[in-house]
Amino acid sequence: MEVTDIRVILAPAISLLCAALVFLAGSNKHWRRFWMLSAATLKLGVVMSMLPGSLQGTVYTWGMIEFTPGIGLAFRADALGMFFAVVSSTLWVITTIYAIGYMTGDEHRVRFFGFFALCVSTTVGLAFAENLLTFFLFYEMLTICTYPLVIHDETPDALKAGRKYLTYTLIGGAFIMVGSVIVYDATGTLSLGHPGILSAELGTRTLLLIFVSLVGGFAVKAAVMPLHGWLPSAMVAPTPVSALLHAVAVVKAGAFGILRTVYNVFGVDLLEDIGFAVPLMWIAAFTILAASLVAIFQDNIKRRLAFSTISQLSYIVLGAALLTPFAATAAIVHIANQAFAKITMFFVAGAIQRTTGKTNVHELAGIGYRMPWTMGAFTVAALSFIGMPLFAGFITKWYLSLGALESGEYWVLAVMIASSLFNAAYFLPIVYLAFFKAPPGTQLRVAEARPTLLISTLVAAAYVIVLGTTAEVPGMPFSLAQAAVHFVFGM
Amino acid sequence: MAAWPHWLPLVVLAPLLGAVFTPVVSLRSRHVAPWWALAVMSATSVAALFLVLRVASEGPFSYLPGGWQPPYGIELRFDEFSAVISVICLIGWLAVLYSLRYTEWLREVPKQRIPYYYALLLLNLGGMIGFVVTGDLFNLFVFLEILSLSAYALVAFSGEHIAEMAAFKYLLMGAISSLLVLFSVGIIFGITGSLNMADVATRIGQLDSAAPAALALAMLAIGFMVKAAVFPVHIWLPDAHAIAPSPISAVLSGLVVKVGIIGLIRVYQIYYAAGVLDLHTLNQVLVWLGAISIVMGAFFAIFQDDIKLMLAYSTISNVGYIVMGLGLSTNFSVIGGSVHVFNHALIKATLFLAAGALIYRTGYRTLTDLRGIGRSMPLTCIAISIGAISIVGIPPTAGFLCKWYIALGAFEADQPFFGFALIFGALFIFIYYIRMVNAFYFQAPVHPEILEVAEAPLSMLAPTLLLASLCLIMGILGRIPLAFIEPAAARLLAPLGG
Numbered sequence: 009m010e011v012t013d014i015r016v017i018l019a020p021a022i023s024l025l026c027a028a029l030v031f032l033a034g035s036n037k038h039w040r041r042f043w044m045l046s047a048a049t050l051k052l053g054v055v056m057s058m059l060p061g062s063l064q065g066t067v068y069t070w071g072m073i074e075f076t077p078g079i080g081l082a083f084r085a086d087a088l089g090m091f092f093a094v095v096s097s098t099l100w101v102i103t104t105i106y107a108i109g110y111m112t113g114d115e116h117r118v119r120f121f122g123f124f125a126l127c128v129s130t131t132v133g134l135a136f137a138e139n140l141l142t143f144f145l146f147y148e149m150l151t152i153c154t155y156p157l158v159i160h161d162e163t164p165d166a167l168k169a170g171r172k173y174l175t176y177t178l179i180g181g182a183f184i185m186v187g188s189v190i191v192y193d194a195t196g197t198l199s200l201g202h203p204g205i206l207s208a209e210l211g212t213r214t215l216l217l218i219f220v221s222l223v224g225g226f227a228v229k230a231a232v233m234p235l236h237g238w239l240p241s242a243m244v245a246p247t248p249v250s251a252l253l254h255a256v257a258v259v260k261a262g263a264f265g266i267l268r269t270v271y272n273v274f275g276v277d278l279l280e281d282i283g284f285a286v287p288l289m290w291i292a293a294f295t296i297l298a299a300s301l302v303a304i305f306q307d308n309i310k311r312r313l314a315f316s317t318i319s320q321l322s323y324i325v326l327g328a329a330l331l332t333p334f335a336a337t338a339a340i341v342h343i344a345n346q347a348f349a350k351i352t353m354f355f356v357a358g359a360i361q362r363t364t365g366k367t368n369v370h371e372l373a374g375i376g377y378r379m380p381w382t383m384g385a386f387t388v389a390a391l392s393f394i395g396m397p398l399f400a401g402f403i404t405k406w407y408l409s410l411g412a413l414e415s416g417e418y419w420v421l422a423v424m425i426a427s428s429l430f431n432a433a434y435f436l437p438i439v440y441l442a443f444f445k446a447p448p449g450t451q452l453r454v455a456e457a458r459p460t461l462l463i464s465t466l467v468a469a470a471y472v473i474v475l476g477t478t479a480e481v482p483g484m485p486f487s488l489a490q491a492a493v494h495f496v497f498g499m
Numbered sequence: 500m501a502a503w504p505h506w507l508p509l510v511v512l513a514p515l516l517g518a519v520f521t522p523v524v525s526l527r528s529r530h531v532a533p534w535w536a537l538a539v540m541s542a543t544s545v546a547a548l549f550l551v552l553r554v555a556s557e558g559p560f561s562y563l564p565g566g567w568q569p570p571y572g573i574e575l576r577f578d579e580f581s582a583v584i585s586v587i588c589l590i591g592w593l594a595v596l597y598s599l600r601y602t603e604w605l606r607e608v609p610k611q612r613i614p615y616y617y618a619l620l621l622l623n624l625g626g627m628i629g630f631v632v633t634g635d636l637f638n639l640f641v642f643l644e645i646l647s648l649s650a651y652a653l654v655a656f657s658g659e660h661i662a663e664m665a666a667f668k669y670l671l672m673g674a675i676s677s678l679l680v681l682f683s684v685g686i687i688f689g690i691t692g693s694l695n696m697a698d699v700a701t702r703i704g705q706l707d708s709a710a711p712a713a714l715a716l717a718m719l720a721i722g723f724m725v726k727a728a729v730f731p732v733h734i735w736l737p738d739a740h741a742i743a744p745s746p747i748s749a750v751l752s753g754l755v756v757k758v759g760i761i762g763l764i765r766v767y768q769i770y771y772a773a774g775v776l777d778l779h780t781l782n783q784v785l786v787w788l789g790a791i792s793i794v795m796g797a798f799f800a801i802f803q804d805d806i807k808l809m810l811a812y813s814t815i816s817n818v819g820y821i822v823m824g825l826g827l828s829t830n831f832s833v834i835g836g837s838v839h840v841f842n843h844a845l846i847k848a849t850l851f852l853a854a855g856a857l858i859y860r861t862g863y864r865t866l867t868d869l870r871g872i873g874r875s876m877p878l879t880c881i882a883i884s885i886g887a888i889s890i891v892g893i894p895p896t897a898g899f900l901c902k903w904y905i906a907l908g909a910f911e912a913d914q915p916f917f918g919f920a921l922i923f924g925a926l927f928i929f930i931y932y933i934r935m936v937n938a939f940y941f942q943a944p945v946h947p948e949i950l951e952v953a954e955a956p957l958s959m960l961a962p963t964l965l966l967a968s969l970c971l972i973m974g975i976l977g978r979i980p981l982a983f984i985e986p987a988a989a990r991l992l993a994p995l996g997g
Contacts, residue, residue, distance in 0.1 A: 075900055075977040145894040152893075155933075162941055171933075178929055182922045189903065189918060193910040217915070 011061075013068040015054050016083040016136050019093060020146075022051040023100075023129030030122045037117075041108055044121055048101040048128075055090075055097045055132070062090045063487055067201075069138065079192075081145065084138035084201050087492035088271070088340065092135035092264050094485050095344045098471075099256055099351060100128045102464045106355055107248035109460025110362060119156060120246070126153040131257045134264060139198040140188040143268065147184065147229075150261055151177045157249040158242050169241040176238040177258075180228030184265070187221030190214065191273065200268055203496050204275015212282065215274075219284045222269045229262025231318045232325055233295040239318060243310040247358025250310060255317050255350035260343055263324040267339060270328045271496040276336075285329040292326035293423045295319065300430030307368045309357045312434060313350065316393065319427065320346045326420070327408055333497050335411025338404050340489040341479075345392070345400035348471040352389040355465040356382050359457035369438055374447025376439075378455050381462060383442045385469035390435035392472045395428045400475035403486075502553065507562040507575050510546040510584060511632060513539055514591075514625030515645075518618045525614035532614035533602075536595045536621055543628070544588040551582045555983060561634060569634070570698040576634030579987030580764055580837065583757065584628050586844045590753050591624040593962035594746040597852055600958050601746055604859055607658025616656055620750070623649040627754055631761050636684045636694045639765065643680060643726070643758065647673045650755055654743045665738035672735040676725035680762075683715035683722070690715075696769055703773035713776055719766045720781060727759025729785075729822050730792040733815045737799075740811035745855020748807060752814045752851060753844035760821050760840055764991070767825065771994045778828075785826030790920040792819030797927030801934075804865040806854045809931055810847065813890060816928060817843045823917060824905040828995065832908020833988040838980045839901035842889075842973055846897055849886040849966040853879050856955035856963060863946070866935060871944030873936075875952040878960060880939050882967035887932035889970040892925050897973035900981065 026047030033039040058068055067086050074080035085093065107124065111117050130153060133146035151174065159170035192198055194210050206215060224235075231239045239259070243250055270279060279285045296319050303315035323346070327339025359382050360366055360375060376383040392399035405424055412420030456462055479486040493499070517539030525532040553560065559578035563569065595617065602613050626646030633639055651673065655666035688694055690711045691702035703712050721732070728736040740752050763785075770776055796816030803809035817839070824836020856879045857872055858864045873880040889896035892903075902921060909918035944950060954960065973980065 073975075075895060075975065079900075079903065081895070141894065148893050152888075156941070159937075159941055162943070167937065167941070170937075174933060175930075178926055179923075182926050185922050186906075186919060189906045189922075190910055190915070193907055 009065060010067045010069050012070060013058070014070065015058055016068045016070040016085050019051055019054050019097070019136065020129045020133040022047050022054065023125045023132065027122045027125035027129065030118065030125055034118060040118070040121060044104050044108065044125070047125065048097075048104045051128075051132070052097045052101050055093050058085060058090065059094065059488075062087060063491065065491065079141055079198070081142045082138035083133075083136040083142065085136050086201070087488045087495060088267065089135040089137075091340055091485055091488045091492060092260065092343060093132050094488070095347050096128065096131045096135065096257060096260070099252060099347060102467055103248055103252040103351070105460055106251070106358070106464035109458055109464075110248050110358055111246065114246075116160060120160060123153050123156045124249070124252070127157070127253060127257055131261065134261050137200065139200055140191060140273070141198050143200065143265065144181070144184055144188055147261060147265065148181050150258060151181060154249075154253050154258055157253060158245045160246050160249065161244065163244075166244045169244045173238045173242050176228050176235065180225040180235070180262075183221045183225030187218050187225060190218050190221065194218070200272040202272065202275075203498060204272065204278055206274055206278060208278060208281060215282060216284065219269075219274070222273065223266055223288060226262045226265030226269060227325070229258055230266055230321050230325060231259055231262070232291060232322055233298055233318065236295070236299070236318045240311055240314040243314050247310070247354055247361065251351045251354035251358065254314070255354055256347045259317060259321055260347065263321055263343065266325055267328050270331075271336070276331045276497060280331055285331055289326060289329040289417070292322040292329055293420065295322035296326065296423060296427050297430070300427055300434070304430065304434045307370060309360070309367060309369055309372075309438075310354075312369065313353050313357060316431070316434065317346075317350055319430075320350065320393070323404060323408060326423075327411065330408075330411045330415050330417060330420070332411045332414040333493050333499065334407050334414050336493045336496060337489055338407035338411055340492055341407070341486060342404040344485055345404050345472075345475055348468055348475060349389040349392040349400060352385050352465060352468040352472060355461065355468060356386040356389075359461045359465060362461065363455065363457045369441070372438060372441045373445040374442070376442035377447055378453070379457060380454065382457055382465060383439070385465045386442070387439050388469045388472050390431075390439055392476065393431045393435060395424075395431070398473065398476050400472045402476055403479055503549070504562060506546045506549045506553075507577055507632060508564060510543055510550060511575070511625060511629045513543045513546065514621045514628060518621035518625060521618035521621060522614050529611060529614050532617045533595060533599050536617040537592070539621060540588060540592040540595055540624070543624075544592055547584045547588045547628075550577055551585050553577075554579060554582060558986065570693045570695040573638060574634035574695055575632050576696070577632050579984050580761060581631045582983065583631055583761065583840055583844075586841050587624060587627050587631075587754055590750060590844060590848045590966075591620070593848070593852070593966065594750050595620065597746045597749075597855070597959050597962045598744070600956050601744060601855060601859060605656075605658060605744060608656065616653070619649045619653050619656070620747070622646075623653060623750065623755070627758055630758055634696050636687060636696060636699065639762070640677070640681050640684050643762070644677055646755065646758060647677060647726075650751060653747045654739045654751070656747065657742055657744045659742055661738065662742045665742040669735045669739040672725055672732065676722040676732075679718040679722035679725075683718040686711055686715040686718075696765065697772075700769045700772035703769070704775055706775065709775045712770075712773070716766065716770055716776065716781070720763065723759040723762035723766065724788070724822075725759070726762065727756050727818050727822065728815055729759075729788050729818060730795050730815065731788075733792065733796075736815060737808055737811040740814065741805060741808040745807070745851055745858065748810070748855070749848040749851035752811065753848040756814060756818055757840050757844060760818070760825075763822070763825060764837070768991055771991060774994050782826045782828050785822050786914070786917055789819040789821075789823030789826055790917055790924075792816060792822065793921060793924035794927065797924050797931070800931045801927060803931075804867060806857070806864055806866060806869065806935070807851070809935075810850050810854060813928060813931070814847060816924065817847070817890065819924070820902065820905055820921065823921065824901075824908060827905070827908045827912045827914065827917065828992060829908040829911045830988060830992060831904045831911055833992060834981055834984055835901045835904025835908060837984045837988060838904070838977075839898075841980055842897040842901055842970075845966055845969050845973060846886050846889045849882055849963060849970055850890070852959070852963045852966065853883040853886065856959045859959065860952045860955060861949055863949075866938040867945055869949070870938045870942045871949050872952070873939035875950050876954050879955050879963060882963045883939070884936060885967040885970050887935065889974065891929045891932060895971070895974045895977075897970045897977070899974055900977040904981070
């Protein structure tokens with residue numbers, strides 16, 4: 009059932025308005041905090057208010073703002089889009105609290121929070137985009153709005169990373185534009201509201217061109233190897249930016265784009281027939297393993313997390329490429345699972361950096377004595393990535409394995425096992441160092457991060473456990489993922 | 500009001516006569532000149548508005564001075580492409596307003612000569628209006644000369660040390676192109692005995708030998724390509740557009756190069772209708788030159804530090820889009836190309852006026868010198884940013900739809916390579932604009948005093964912001980110009996049979 013509902017555009021509009029108010033508030037920090045927090049909460053409320061309807065199969069839409077006949081902006085909150093929107097607006101609230109604590113005293117706070125809100129606005133715009141053009145618009149806006157955040161420190165290093173970031177993502181964006189033009193030329197529509205709009209009659213050449221343009225373009229932001237180069241460099245940004253944008257919003261926009269391409273542009277049946285998904289599957293599997301291997305040898309905490317992100321994102325790509333219902337469930341829920349676990353880790357990394365000034369893994373010996381709660385949160389996230397039951401990451405691995413068996417790709421199981429081992433190999437040493445090694449010097453006093461940082465970290469960690477234990481409880485986002493899978497596979 | 504027939508001659512005569520009388524009315528006080536020019540442009544704009552309304556409601560119409568029937572008398576012909584006079588009037592009006600402060604600031608220019616500046620500007624605008632509304636080939640040449648000669652003089656007007664050189668280079672190339680146009684008009688008159696465009700089209704169709712018509716076509720095409728600054732005959736443009744006073748740069752880059760495009764469209768109208776020549780080769784040449792212009796213009800822009808020089812190179816790039824759109828000769832691409840004539844005029848005028856305001860306030864014109872200006876002139880820099888986003892073609896700005904349509908045309912014509920060239924050419928342009936945004940907002944100032952600079956004065960800020968908002972509006976309401984130009988594009992391509 010489709011209902012026209014203003015909330016679909018209200019959600020991105022709130023963040024947009026928030027950005028405007030933050031810029032207007034200027035250096036008045038009380039107003040700025042007020043706008044940030046109330047907008048984040050309000051937006052979460054708006055998105056959540058659509059959740060019950062969405063779970064019952066209602067699709068909220070908002071009509072087309074046409075630039076020209078057939079080409080325009082349109083919004084549609086289907087189950088898949090709602091899932092992404094719920095995740096990103098929940099994280100916005102947590103990250104806002106964290107960022108307020110983290111950025112205190114920074115010189116360019118106004119710019120930071122303004123563009124931060126803009127980015128969140130575009131993320132929800134992406135989630136609710138009804139057609140490829142709307143999607144492309146928000147995708148490019150996301151690129152532009154994140155640029156000032158990446159180069160926030162304005163150091164030569166940051167500017168260089170910013171350039172690299174733009175080069176990668178803009179070239180990716182151009183490919184998406186090319187793909188969209190070909191789709192429109194071939195079908196006369198850009199809609200993302202169907203389980204596939206292309207048909208085999210277009211010929212392999214056109215279909216291949218579309219597949220390579222769209223998936224290749226999105227794969228840049230999803231950091232699929234070898235298109236991942238920008239992500240580790242972009243870690244020069246302040247930690248809340250890395251957390252929300254480089255573990256969640258930007259990279260997930262790419263992964264979400266791949267899901268949309270596979271499920272709503274091509275459709276699983278067509279892809280099954282033409283077999284384009286097979287090479288994508290191999291590339292994703294390669295990325296999972298290769299990035300994990302690289303991560304083991306990174307000493308800088310944020311770089312290690314960055315390569316872990318690259319590896320984790322390809323779970324989503326792999327799940328999409330397997331083209332079975334279970335694998336699709338895994339791909340969709342991993343958007344949430346990876347987001348909460350990874351944001352916990354980034355929060356921890358940022359809290360450690362702000363509290364102790366440490367940025368490298370080898371400096372972490374005994375940090376667990378000083379910051380037990382923070383490192384406890386890290387442990388939760390690490391166990392989730394390893395795939396322990398009771399934690400969010402287990403759900404992904406379980407369904408991905410089921411999906412692999414369903415499609416007869418048994419080697420994927422081996423990839424899952426190897427990936428778990430690698431995850432253990434690069435996260436557990438941190439836990440070990442933190443809790444089981446004696447700290448240098450003798451100070452064993454507990455000196456936690458300041459409350460804003462600690463609380464948001466703990467909340468994010470709590471979500472990891474909630475997502476892992478209560479997936480089947482009615483009303484949880486998991487059922488949204490299942491609804492999306494049912495739509496995609498026509499079940 | 501819109502039905503009154505005499506708006507059409509008035510829209511041409513008003514600026515031309517206004518130009519002639521500018522020195523006279525400013526005899527007493529040179530300060531009268533800008534207000535006189537403003538009044539003249541206001542009257543012209545009113546006439547233009549009625550004409551555009553009329554063509555939108557009833558389609559193309561003609562005016563026959565003295566009632567002489569074509570092909571014996573001169574015909575003024577107003578079709579959808581002529582509606583470009585609306586942007587000519589708008590940008591012309593704003594350029595005059597903008598010049599109010601800007602000309603006073605040009606130190607090298609003796610103050611008593613300023614009225615001549617306005618006279619030349621009006622002459623230039625009048626020439627352009629005449630060019631796009633005439634239905635007569637010889638008039639086409641005459642108006643081309645009026646606007647070209649005034650443009651050469653205006654380039655030299657800034658008085659900067661290489662201004663004469665730039666103007667001379669422009670003059671040299673411009674004169675060659677005018678000669679080519681004149682010769683081919685002569686050939687056409689020789690073989691058909693007529694100068695009226697519609698009449699010429701039918702008569703060429705009845706000729707025994709197509710060879711002279713083909714020669715005329717080639718010369719016309721090259722002549723107009725020089726005026727439009729298509730690669731490889733673009734070499735006059737960067738210096739001329741960068742050196743001219745900023746309001747003139749806006750007029751030159753936004754409007755005057757478009758005269759070449761309108762000229763090409765007129766040539767196509769004649770030769771498509773005549774139907775004796777297969778234009779496939781010319782189209783293919785245009786598409787290739789368009790693609791090369793896009794990439795080359797963007798590529799050179801990347802290496803410029805002078806902000807106006809970079810804008811000038813980006814004009815070459817954008818003309819490439821339009822030429823490619825015309826050459827692809829599909830419905831989508833021609834619509835996209837024609838609308839980009841309008842939109843690029845607005846975008847480029849925004850950028851040049853904003854850049855001029857920066858130069859006016861700071862006296863610097865390179866990106867390195869202008870670092871940090873975004874903090875002291877926020878509104879002007881926002882206008883530049885909007886212009887930059889539009890010219891790169893990010894939705895929902897004015898530049899997007901044209902690129903979308905032209906790219907669509909490339910795939911429709913089954914030449915996907917050009918679709919790729921177009922979209923990736925836009926990336927090159929983006930790189931430069933990011934350098935600009937970086938310099939304005941994120942890099943530490945080289946000259947600390949730049950942070951103390953005041954925002955541009957109202958007479959310069961208002962036109963810039965108005966144009967910047969039009970860059971957005973033309974994108975969001977993009978369906979209006981597209982729907983407006985559609986019948987004209989369909990009529991142009993009708994002889995191709997589809």
